[in-house]
Amino acid sequence: MTTALHVTPVEGLPEIQSGDDLAGMLATAALDQGLADGDCLVVTSKVVSKAEGRLVPVADEGDKAHVVEAEAVRVLRRRGDLVITETAHGHVCANAGVDLSNAPDGCAVLLPEDPDRSARRIRDVLLGRGRRVAVVISDTFGRPWREGVVDVALGVAGLRAVVDLRGAPDAMGRELQVTEIAIADEVACAAELVMGKARSVPAAIVSGLDPAWLGDGSGRDLIRPPAEHLFR
């Protein structure tokens, strides 16, 4: 692939409420912004969760802690307020993905119940409007040995989440070692750079992706099975 990649924020969406037709609103805004066949629409899980009504009332930090415990299927570590958890989806992240920032007053936002399904629903609406695109539902995760957070893909539709270059010859003509690239996570990172946390931009269009990356993929493809965890 030698073409450039372009990442465009999807602007002009109102604050999303529970029950809103998010897919329809995203489709209208993204088509306005030039969404084309082969592009990937990245949508933050926060706005997906709000539209899907994944909100629980929390009065205080104690309430939030209870919600985190309820959402986690396993706690890997605790330090102070920080709880490293495994979610029902299989993601390992802080606080089971429960978040108070950008949440309606008195509420915490949970992760979407089935992020792949959320991605497929948005993709289907876009297909209905004549655009064959990929959709990624993104969230923001920390890393155990690196400072700062980066975005990852929770849900994927129409995109291969991991592209396996094992066995493809390297530039010296020898076989490459392990090179399974987490394309969907990198696409989520690229999108995050134009969305920003405090700017109410809940989606971005990534265009210029290698057409070979389009196809069936799932956010589950990015989850390492617990039996292969070296750090538990």
Next chain:
Amino acid sequence: MTTALHVTPVEGLPEIQSGDDLAGMLATAALDQGLADGDCLVVTSKVVSKAEGRLVPVADEGDKAHVVEAEAVRVLRRRGDLVITETAHGHVCANAGVDLSNAPDGCAVLLPEDPDRSARRIRDVLLGRGRRVAVVISDTFGRPWREGVVDVALGVAGLRAVVDLRGAPDAMGRELQVTEIAIADEVACAAELVMGKARSVPAAIVSGLDPAWLGDGSGRDLIRPPAEHLFR
């Protein structure tokens, strides 16, 4: 920031040899491709290491294992051929970053000795050619709980590696919780999407970054201090 991000591969570079004037070659190629003030040039550590002569002869896998042991300051886990290590820089990664893919025959490539210095050298050459840009030296790391690899920033010059949004109000006017974004890692991911492992494209231009992100930064800012590791 409401502008789009653009990521352009830097093509036309020859296979880099030990002792090559990589900074000069990159500057010429990137200026040809329209590198402008405020852009970030992302360069793979592989090509930096080759130019800097960070190569060691290895006859077989046993030799490689010895090189990995020598490069690691600590081994966190072993499983089969996989060794999770801490490098002298402080990065936690597989095999101390020692890599055989895209290496000259009979050699392994080590990480650059001081990736920030490597980034500053390239940046200084570009400043000398009249372009005030950021430079990121990138590498490809795995993640403990996620499948596939993604790119990260090892060396940084002219860019804030981590941007702290803590305390900035969210869209609801409340204070954001922890949101320190690892901008330099996300920029490395965006660049990787146009470089590809088997295509001999060792650099990419990322343009459209928030000007507030330009400034002093270091790859060390992305390394979580061992005392704060919850997983050792």
